[in-house]
Amino acid sequence: MSDKNTPFLTIDHITKWYPHNDGRIHLFRSREKRSWVKAVDDVSLTMNRGEVLGIIGESGCGKSTLGRILVRLESPTSGDVLLGGRSTAQMLREDRKAFRKRVQIVFQNPFDTFTPRDTIQKILMRPLRNYGIGASDEERLAMCREALEAGGLHPTDEILKRYPHELSGGQLQRISIIRSMFFKPDLIIADEPVSMLDVSVRADIINMLLDLAKKNNTAVIFISHDIALTRYISDHIAVMYLGRVVEYGRTDDVIAGPRHPYTRVLISHCADVDPDQARDSLPITGEPPTPINPGPGCYFAPRCFMACEGCRAAYPGRVELENGHYVCCSCIREE
Amino acid sequence: MTKIQKALRAIVSDKQLLFGLIGIAVLLLIILFQDVLETHDPYDYGPDSLAAPGINGHLLGTNKLGQDVYSMLIAGVSTSLKVALISSLISALIGILLGGAAGFLGGKVDMVLSELINVFMMIPTFFLELMIIAMFGNSITNVMIVIGLTSWASNAKLMRAQALSLRERTFVKSAIVMGETRPQILFNYIIPNGIFPVIANTTMGMSGAILTEASLSFLGLGDVNVISWGQMIYDGKSYITSAWWIATFAGIAIVLTVITFYMLGDGLNHVLNPKHISGGKK
Ligand SMILES: Nc1ncnc2c1ncn2[C@@H]1O[C@H](COP(=O)(O)OP(=O)(O)OP(=O)(O)O)[C@@H](O)[C@H]1O
Ligand SMILES: [Mg+2]
Numbered sequence: 247m248s249d250k251n252t253p254f255l256t257i258d259h260i261t262k263w264y265p266h267n268d269g270r271i272h273l274f275r276s277r278e279k280r281s282w283v284k285a286v287d288d289v290s291l292t293m294n295r296g297e298v299l300g301i302i303g304e305s306g307c308g309k310s311t312l313g314r315i316l317v318r319l320e321s322p323t324s325g326d327v328l329l330g331g332r333s334t335a336q337m338l339r340e341d342r343k344a345f346r347k348r349v350q351i352v353f354q355n356p357f358d359t360f361t362p363r364d365t366i367q368k369i370l371m372r373p374l375r376n377y378g379i380g381a382s383d384e385e386r387l388a389m390c391r392e393a394l395e396a397g398g399l400h401p402t403d404e405i406l407k408r409y410p411h412e413l414s415g416g417q418l419q420r421i422s423i424i425r426s427m428f429f430k431p432d433l434i435i436a437d438e439p440v441s442m443l444d445v446s447v448r449a450d451i452i453n454m455l456l457d458l459a460k461k462n463n464t465a466v467i468f469i470s471h472d473i474a475l476t477r478y479i480s481d482h483i484a485v486m487y488l489g490r491v492v493e494y495g496r497t498d499d500v501i502a503g504p505r506h507p508y509t510r511v512l513i514s515h516c517a518d519v520d521p522d523q524a525r526d527s528l529p530i531t532g533e534p535p536t537p538i539n540p541g542p543g544c545y546f547a548p549r550c551f552m553a554c555e556g557c558r559a560a561y562p563g564r565v566e567l568e569n570g571h572y573v574c575c576s577c578i579r580e581e
Numbered sequence: 582m583t584k585i586q587k588a589l590r591a592i593v594s595d596k597q598l599l600f601g602l603i604g605i606a607v608l609l610l611i612i613l614f615q616d617v618l619e620t621h622d623p624y625d626y627g628p629d630s631l632a633a634p635g636i637n638g639h640l641l642g643t644n645k646l647g648q649d650v651y652s653m654l655i656a657g658v659s660t661s662l663k664v665a666l667i668s669s670l671i672s673a674l675i676g677i678l679l680g681g682a683a684g685f686l687g688g689k690v691d692m693v694l695s696e697l698i699n700v701f702m703m704i705p706t707f708f709l710e711l712m713i714i715a716m717f718g719n720s721i722t723n724v725m726i727v728i729g730l731t732s733w734a735s736n737a738k739l740m741r742a743q744a745l746s747l748r749e750r751t752f753v754k755s756a757i758v759m760g761e762t763r764p765q766i767l768f769n770y771i772i773p774n775g776i777f778p779v780i781a782n783t784t785m786g787m788s789g790a791i792l793t794e795a796s797l798s799f800l801g802l803g804d805v806n807v808i809s810w811g812q813m814i815y816d817g818k819s820y821i822t823s824a825w826w827i828a829t830f831a832g833i834a835i836v837l838t839v840i841t842f843y844m845l846g847d848g849l850n851h852v853l854n855p856k857h858i859s860g861g862k863k
Contacts, residue, residue: 317758346760358751363773372769373759425759 252331253292254465255433260325262286262311262489266538283538285311286322287489293482295432298456298466300480300497302473302512306536308489309469310354313435316467317351329432347377350426351435352455355442356418360410367406370425379428393424397454416447423455430462437469452479473516477501485509488545490561495571505565506573507552544576552577591852598848604841612659621649623656623808631824642826644816650826653808654834660809661838664725664794665787671729672790673783676736677772680779683737684744685771686763691741698741701734710793714802721804724797728790735786736779743775750774777853785846788839795835810835 263282286308293299301309314320316327318338327334329348337345353359360369370390371383380386387406394402397420410418419439426434436455440448456479459466470476476483476497483500485493485508493506504510511530530549543558544550550557554577562576592598611618620640621627627639627647634642640651683694713727747753747770756766797803798811805812810831817827 319754319757343760346758349758351755351758353751353755355751359755361752361756361770361774364769372761376760376765422755 254295254297254330255291255293256328256331257289257291257312257316258326258328260286260289260312260315260322260327262308262315262320263323281538283536284489286315288325289486289489289491290325291484291491291494293465293467296460296463296465297482298459298468298480300476300483301467301469301486302471302476302483303486304471304512307486309486310437311489312486313351313437313467313469316433316435317349318345319351343377347429348432349435350429350431350433351437352419352422352426352439354438356415356422357410357442359418359422362410364409365406366408366410366413366421369410370406370421370428373425373428377429389428393428394421397421397424398450415443416451419443419451420454423451423458427458427462427464431464433465433467434459435467435469438471439468440475441471448475473501473512485512490545490574492546492575493571493573495567496569499567499569499571503571505567505571505578506546506575507550507577508546509573511551544574595848595851597844598852601841601843601845601848604837605845608658608662608838608841611655612662615655615659618655619649619652621652623648623652625649631820633824634826641830642824644813644824644827645820650813650830653813654810654830656808657810657813657831657834658838660721660807661791661794661835664721664728664809665790665842667725668728668732668790668793669783669787671726672733672786673736673779675729675733676738676783677740677776677779679733680737680740680742681744681767681771681775684741685748685767687745687748694737695741698734698737701731702738706731707793707796710797711800711802714797719797719802719804721807721809724794724804728793732786732789732793736782739778739782740772740775743778744771747771747775778850781846781850781853783846784849785843787846788842791835791839791842 262285264285266281266283289308289312291299301312303309311320315322318334321335329337334345334349337348360366364372367387367390370393371386374380374386374389375383380389390406391402394400394405399405399417399420405413405417405421413421423439434455439455440451443451452475455466458464466480468476468480480497482495483493483497484491485500485506487508493500493504493509500509501513504513515530530551542560544553544562547553547557552575556576562574564572564574565578566572592602620638625648627643627649629637629639629643630645630647632639632643632647634640634650636642639649641654642650644650644653679694679698683691683698709731710727713730714723717723717727753766753770756770761769794803794809795811795814798809799815799818801815803809803812803815813831814828814835817824817829817831820827
């Protein structure tokens with residue numbers, strides 16, 4: 247398990263297909279003939295312990311679906327996720343509680359993350375009791391107070407007595423992070439954790455998440471639309487388009503030298519990535535398509551400014567560049 | 582403090598709820614002061630048979646056996662409320678558990694339970710009740726259990742719909758990720774958040790329970806050892822032309838009580854609507 251060569255997290259050819267409901271009855275149609283929403287389509291990634299991996303891409307490209315699969319709220323149609331070389335599907339089967347403790351998620355919508363019926367105290371105490379963290383209820387309560395205090399939520403006694411709807415989105419998201427971090431997880435997925443919050447509190451909340459992650463040596467998968475933000479916090483970046491990773495590499499490599507036309511378009515439309523370097527916006531046409539039976543060929547080809555004939559024939563393979571940076575584009579030659 | 586104020590404002594703003602609550606309060610007061618209110622012992626066979634209202638101090642007359650109709654009406658309140666309460670509790674309990682489990686667990690469990698719910702929605706329940714009572718005897722306990730066992734399907738259907746939408750909510754997903762077990766999620770999240778329509782429906786169902794008990798009694802399948810309004814109508818129906826007061830007042834009592842519970846249930850339905858209570862969101 248502690249083999250040096252085994253990566254901490256391996257996402258191994260994950261796909262997630264949802265049956266596409268086009269209003270017809272498919273009782274007698276075979277799996278091949280039915281239409282599918284390929285929300286996640288053959289995604290493979292690895293990451294190291296304690297790293298931050300940013301996943302960016304436009305709405306509907308399957309980022310949240312990937313996140314849900316990683317925490318096993320859903321199981322993949324095919325493929326597996328390995329944590330320390332062990333299959334998470336198997337871990338979940340063998341010891342559900344232990345797996346849940348290792349992989350956590352912070353949801354996008356803090357207003358719906360907690361049941362409206364319970365006070366914050368009940369909400370925070372429940373997992374602690376469930377997992378027997380802390381010897382007594384007094385000790386657990388002290389842990390809650392301490393964590394709230396450290397998270398800048400005071401007066402703690404007041405907060406503990408409140409119901410979720412009596413707190414702000416920022417406060418709720420902090421509590422969500424605190425609760426997940428009680429477990430000292432190995433991996434935490436942050437699915438657009440600040441996109442529903444006021445701009446003024448975003449940085450604080452992300453810093454809090456990153457501080458806690460660093461303290462517990464927790465790896466973070468940061469899912470976001472926001473390139474400027476993702477670039478600022480992550481070690482590696484994966485760019486997704488229609489369920490596929492089209493480019494992956496160290497953050498600096500991807501941001502400073504994007505190779506995939508889609509990444510280049512994204513970055514060129516993002517004003518605050520590189521203010522010194524005046525870039526012209528690259529053109530992108532058409533609406534983001536839905537991932538219903540995409541292909542053959544490169545999924546981005548219909549909107550791509552670089553597209554050529556070869557792009558429409560088959561989905562392009564990986565082109566490896568330096569430092570593990572790779573891109574999936576037929577117009578790029580290996581260096 | 583603010584919660585109580587909110588509740589009070591909700592009650593006053595909803596006329597049906599107010600009416601229902603006043604009605605229930607009156608019924609409870611009658612039960613509380615039953616001994617004071619009864620002018621005669623309702624189980625006592627007096628000398629006056631079929632006395633008209635007003636004669637010999639019998640406010641609403643007497644029946645064939647000389648029992649005081651007014652005192653019987655008073656005694657009937659507690660019977661009706663007992664039947665309503667216990668049978669509804671049974672029906673709510675079964676409905677919440679089965680409906681919640683079906684909606685939350687989904688899959689095969691849901692398929693089986695949904696079929697069961699549909700069967701119970703479709704079968705003529707009154708016929709079933711008749712058969713069971715005929716088979717197991719007509720004590721008031723049996724009547725209550727049978728009403729409960731045959732009326733849970735609408736509660737289950739409501740609870741299932743609630744569970745189906747609640748299980749997609751983020752707080753349920755986050756509970757799963759926090760390692761909570763399915764029973765824990767059912768009892769901590771699904772039921773507490775989805776129970777309100779069931780409470781309203783159960784309250785309305787109480788009027789159905791009272792009617793069912795009355796109907797069973799009317800057909801002679803009630804408990805003859807307990808005074809109930811249905812039993813009074815059953816006794817009085819052969820005298821409806823000669824001694825109309827025996828059945829009529831009991832009928833009026835049933836109608837008023839049924840309306841009270843209906844109003845209360847409907848009022849609760851308005852006030853407990855998730856849009857009203859979940860404060861934070863619009
Ligand atoms: N349960 C489901 N059933 C059917 N289709 C689904 C389901 N969940 C997601 N999808 C589809 O899968 C695709 C990816 O959805 P996903 O929520 O993962 O996107 P996303 O990248 O997180 O988007 P956003 O940035 O808007 O959050 C979408 O086209 C969506 O319609
Ligand atoms: Mg999403």
